[in-house]
Amino acid sequence: MKVAILIGSESDFDMVQEALSILDEFHVPYALEVASAHRSPERTVALVREFENTGVEVFIAAAGMSAHLAGTVAAHTLKPVIGVPAGEGPLNGFDALLSTVQMPKGVPVACMGIGKSGAVNAALLAVEILSLQDVSLRAELKKYRDKLAAEVASSSQKIKDKQ
Numbered sequence: 001m002k003v004a005i006l007i008g009s010e011s012d013f014d015m016v017q018e019a020l021s022i023l024d025e026f027h028v029p030y031a032l033e034v035a036s037a038h039r040s041p042e043r044t045v046a047l048v049r050e051f052e053n054t055g056v057e058v059f060i061a062a063a064g065m066s067a068h069l070a071g072t073v074a075a076h077t078l079k080p081v082i083g084v085p086a087g088e089g090p091l092n093g094f095d096a097l098l099s100t101v102q103m104p105k106g107v108p109v110a111c112m113g114i115g116k117s118g119a120v121n122a123a124l125l126a127v128e129i130l131s132l133q134d135v136s137l138r139a140e141l142k143k144y145r146d147k148l149a150a151e152v153a154s155s156s157q158k159i160k161d162k163q
């Protein structure tokens with residue numbers, strides 16, 4: 001297991017599904033667990049310890065509202081922690097964004113954007129971190145970026161064809 005993804009609630013699952021597909025695409029083994037910093041603090045810490053012992057290199061923590069999951073995970077590991085603020089709730093994720101991004105100095109969380117795009121970028125950032133020690137993963141990332149660039153060029157052509 002290289003990446004551990006913790007989500008604060010079952011209701012966050014939809015948000016991280018595309019991120020799981022990204023990790024599958026890059027053949028990165030991962031584990032996904034529901035763990036709430038507030039509702040199940042002991043389970044959260046136990047999972048972080050367990051994942052560290054099984055060789056996890058990067059944690060992704062996605063949670064909404066007053067989101068303390070990423071910060072709690074970061075407090076219990078020296079591995080990089082990527083936080084994803086969930087976009088649900090009365091403030092559409094702005095609350096979770098501030099809770100995740102505003103870590104006090106000394107305990108960093110790499111905070112992504114709100115919601116599904118942030119979750120996809122969290123998976124990609126995890127792959128980038130792993131690729132520092134993995135040449136073939138780096139080559140796969142290059143192919144992924146080349147594909148994105150090709151899609152932009154082809155969408156530009158598509159709109160020209162419509163004119």
Ligand code: RP5
Pocket residue numbers: 007008009010011012036062063064065086088
């Ligand atoms: C957070 O509160 C979760 O991460 C979720 O985004 C939000 C709402 O949770 P539920 O009430 O849907 O379980 O802890």
